[in-house]
Amino acid sequence: MSSLLAYFHALDADAKAVALHAGRIALILVIAWLLEALAARLLRLFRMYMERRIVAPDELPRIETLGRVFRYAAAVLIVLVAGSLVLGEVGISVAPILATAGVAGVAIGFGAQSLVKDYFTGFFLLLEDQVRQGDVVEVAGKSGLVEEVTLRYIRLRDFEGHVHFIPNGQITVVTNNTRGFAHAVIEIGIDYDADVDQALAVMKEVGQQMRADAIWGGKIAADPEIIGVERFADSAVIVRCRVQVVPPIEQWNVRREFLKRLKSAYAERGIGIPFPHLTIHRKAAKPDAS
Secondary structure (H helix, E strand, C coil): CHHHHHHHHHCCHHHHHHHHHHHHHHHHHHHHHHHHHHHHHHHHHHHHHHHHHCCCHHHHHHHHHHHHHHHHHHHHHHHHHHHHHHHHHCCCCHHHHHHHHHHHHHHHHHHCHHHHHHHHHHHHHHHCCCCCCCCEEEECCEEEEEEEECCCEEEEECCCCCEEEEEHHHCCCEEECCCCCEEEEEEEEECCCCCHHHHHHHHHHHHHHHHHCCCCHHHECCCCEEEEEEEECCCCEEEEEEEEECCHHHHHHHHHHHHHHHHHHHHHHCCCCCCCCCCCCCCCCCCCCC
16 A cells, blocks of 8 residues: 555656546546436436336336337436546537537527427327327327337327327317216207107117117216207207216217117107208298289
């Protein structure tokens, strides 16, 4: 130990300065490596904690995407800080570099502001769990089944099989049709001379039969809620009810089956369903010119 100290004191001032800067650089790199390992460890713990709390397997891609975002952000921050400190130790002033980077960042920002907006919007879409893979949503004037959610875009497939790539920056409102539960809304027109109370009773009966059905019963959470007379159309009285459906993606199938059964039940009870195109227009009689 004494010989090492003697050797160190024998070095000239320049060698001491180089050794001191080298030691500081090594310390900075070690601390950066430790911070990177700590960040990776914390993110793994966060992911394990979130995976234990998920209730549906479709939440896993969202958690993985958020984990990658946080990991990349932490890595970039650590590298930038460590790089600035290392450059300072080797005598390179970071102020001109930061000024140049700021000017370049502003120029790039103006050119790629829509791209930056896409990523920021996508991040909050994932963070707030607004959209998941497998949902049926309406965004930016398009609707369909969500096949992929990324920080850059959402990929939808509509009923006709067309695929829509929607940049996240264009999304201002998300209408999620399949979150939690949904209502299959049933509207049907009956003749003006039909018994409305009987028509509503038949609607309730059809809903109860479907709930007791072996196939459809597991998709219906409660007896139908009879709303009543919705409005008067030109040739029909529109009556409405709704059925709570779980899982919500089955709401359209439940509605189709309900309408099919309701038509047959109305036909058996003699409740007429008018044709929409057979609307009678009565013309007012013209006064006699004589």
